[in-house]
Amino acid sequence: MAKKHEHGFGIDIGGSGIKGAPVDLRKGRLSDDRVRIPTPQPATPEAVAGVVKEVLDSFGWDGPFGCTFPAVVQHGVTRTAANVDPSWIDCDAATVLREVTGRDAVLVNDADAAGAAENEFGAAADESGVVLMATLGTGIGTALIAHGLLVPNTEFGHVELDGYDAETRAADSARERDDLDWEQWGERLTRYFSHVENLLWPDLIVVGGGVSKKFEKWSPYVHTRTTMIPAALLNEAGIIGAALLAHS
Structure with a gap:
């Protein structure tokens, strides 16, 4: 996978916590200590997006970012909601994230993100x-x-x-x-x-x-x-x- 940028930002949405940090894409490691904020309950798309914005703001990150989610994700739409709030089913989550955070978001399945990282750097x-x-x-x-x-x-x-x-x-x-x-x-x-x-x-x-x-x-x-x-x-x-x- 060719890397077009030297630095990026990743968010990992989990059932109990939302974690994020800037990433050195040349070395495949975090370039600063990650921030973790508890996942809101209920974990609706708007509530979760609000926490994602908090994480981004804590680093002053203004650019596009990648974001994991534990669901099937097709073109930014979350199709399933195993172990998460059912309001995510068929939600245009990438659009919600963009509107709430003010940054472009690329939403991906959480296992896919981990696999891509292990394949490239691990x-x-x-x-x-x-x-x-x-x-x-x-x-x-x-x-x-x-x-x-x-x-x-x-x-x-x-x-x-x-x-x-x-x-x-x-x-x-x-x-x-x-x-x-x-x-x-x-x-x-x-x-x-x-x-x-x-x-x-x-x-x-x-x-x-x-x-x-x-x-x-x-x-x-x-x-x-x-x-x-x-x-x-x-x-x-x-x-x-x-x-x-x-x-x-």
Whole structure:
């Protein structure tokens, strides 16, 4: 992904917090400490956009910015609203963000942003083939990058597996809910990743989400034919990826 600018700005909208910071697009890292403000409740588009403006104003950032959101995003319109306020469904969110913040916004799926960042600057930077990123948390978010190009809005966390929505069985939240040990969870992840491997045949799988910090504890119990590695950018991936996609 060619970088046309040296500096950008990324916002990462989550269920509990909205984080943002300027990003050095040459090095793929934050160029200042990030600011985090709690997500308003109810988290309507207008309320969230108001907090995004606060984050931008705190840095005096006046230019365009990238912004993640946990939903399918088509041309700035949020089509889904899993785990967020239903008022986001079919909302022209990019327009709302522009009108409230006074800056042009590029809105992207949160897993796509993380995947783009890992592909450009992180764990997948040396892989030129097909990369699947999966974020394991409350759900399973996925990003698919084929030969350097992002295929947006893949929802492979929601494939049907053994009669279930896959993320309800294999996400980190399912591990906690069902009180699984690492080996038991690893068996479910093996089943999930094997299924996705047969659909996509990736060259590399990158695993993100908070549980990626404990990769060495559970990964020995996950058996895939594809090399699987932990994400490198951790909590900064969304911010970096949003800024990257906004300026690519």
